[in-house]
Amino acid sequence: MALRLLLVTIAIMALASSFANASDPSPLQDFCVAFDDPKDALFVNGKFCKNPNDVNANDFFFRGLNKPGDTNNPLGSKVSAVNVANLTGLNTLGISLARIDFAPYGLNPPHTHPRATEVLTLLEGTLYVGFVLSNPPPGMKNKLFTKTLYAGDVFVFPQGLIHFQFNIGHSNAIAFAGLSSQNPGVITIANAVFGSDPPINPDVLTKAFQVDNKVIEYLQSQFWYNNNNN
Template structure:
């Protein structure tokens, strides 16, 4: 299991690095290990760099992707991200990684990564995955692409498009994802639309979804779980 985990992780990082330039800009030095933004500093598109003389090997190390995420939640899934916020050495390198654990029939709900393409590899279990295209022609619906994935299968979700993963098996599932940004971001559709703070005006959502305002108010009253 440990060897398989290592091989999958290396493969995902290699695949993601091949399209890393599609999002984040190329670095202008060997590395730029991130530090917390200095107080009162100007905003930068990324993280400030640690003094190279103070950089250590630990700045490029993350431990723990061999540990399952806790899937005991309403979605039955857990995403364990490895990005610039918990691996400082990723700063400016245009790449990140995530482990996704699924309980039987667990769901990673429809979401987008506004700054990254995602390549997903299945390690265990059976996943039904898909994404929806943008900008359909007049009179047409947004086209859906789906596949059922098995161990060893790889699927790509283009940058910014709504996508999902659903465990259709009776056993747990594990997948690893490489993303073409050090900080890909995630917008979970239901959470953003019905769980925003402050709430979106119900009149807007009633018209958008063509449902009674009681339905919108009910959805806005629910707790929208974040599995990230």
Template sequence: MAIRFIVFTITVVALSSSFAHASDPSPLQDFCVAVNDSMAAVFVNGKICKNPMQVVANDFFFRGLNMPGNTSNPLGSKVTPVNVNNLPGLNTLGISLVRIDFAPNGLNPPHTHPRATEVLLVLEGTLYVGFVLSNPPPGMKNPLFTKTLVAGDVFVFPEGLIHFQFNVGKTNAIAFAGLSSQNPGVITIANAVFGSNPPINPQVLTKAFQVGQNVINYLQAQFWYNNS
């Protein structure tokens, strides 16, 4: 198991690094280790650089992706991200990584990454995955591309497109994904549409989804779980 874990992690990182320049800009120096800039008065596209003389090996280190995520939640899945927010050495490098654990029937619900393409590698289990294209021709519906993946299979989700993963097997599933941004972002569709703060005007949603306001009221009253 340990050897397989190392092999597939290296594979994911290698695959994702090949398209890393598709989103984040190229660095202009060896590294720019991020510092906590939440209280800084200067705003930059990314993170403020740590003084290179204060950089240490731990700035490029993260431990724990060998541990399964807790899938005891309404979605039956758990996303464990490794991005610039918990691995500061990723700043300006245009790459990040996630581990996704699935219980049987677990779902990583339809979502988008506004700043990254994602390449997914299945380690264990069977996943039904897919994404929906944008801008269909007039009179046509958005095309859906899906595959059922087993251990060792790889699937790519283009940047910004709605996609999902669903465990159709009878056992737990594990997948790893590389993303072409240090901070890819995630918009979970149902959470954003029905769980926004403040709520979207129900009249907008009743017209958009062509349902009665009682349906919209029900959906907006639900607790929309975040699995990451």
């Protein structure tokens, strides 16, 4: 009986350990520069690895984040991302970066990053920022955490949670964000729900939002601007 209990305990500990280590593993090499040509290349984490003998400093270099993004759009904001798509040396390193420019009263609308926590530093201006918790207790609403940021302030948005940034100042604002993924992904809530292709069945959204179907039809007919296109 004691031996059986010991074996069960070991099995449970092993299973718990496997769950604890289910995240992306640490790189097993110094780098794995992303490469589009699969010939003689190693496929790692969704990307082929460039032959290390062909890697050079340019694979780890990106130029241009000193330039403001174009905020002349319906949202009044622009996200300039640096991730594995435009800086191939980030592949397997688990980090990326973004510059976010805001016109006065510009908004980076509610969105999530399914694969990354975000830490945001405000360089110029004044931002109202916040995120919403998941899984509220029965009878409770999702808790909102908000803060007004000034130049030099830092705020963290936990992975996967809905968050936003809104320029409440009368001048432009500039922020830089670090993200804990080479490809954090972004799901902008309004775009995804009302601008999907093909559209979500209006009956689903009418019941979900508990509004008249004409409201849903109107929202689905709108153009939903994407401020994350580079």
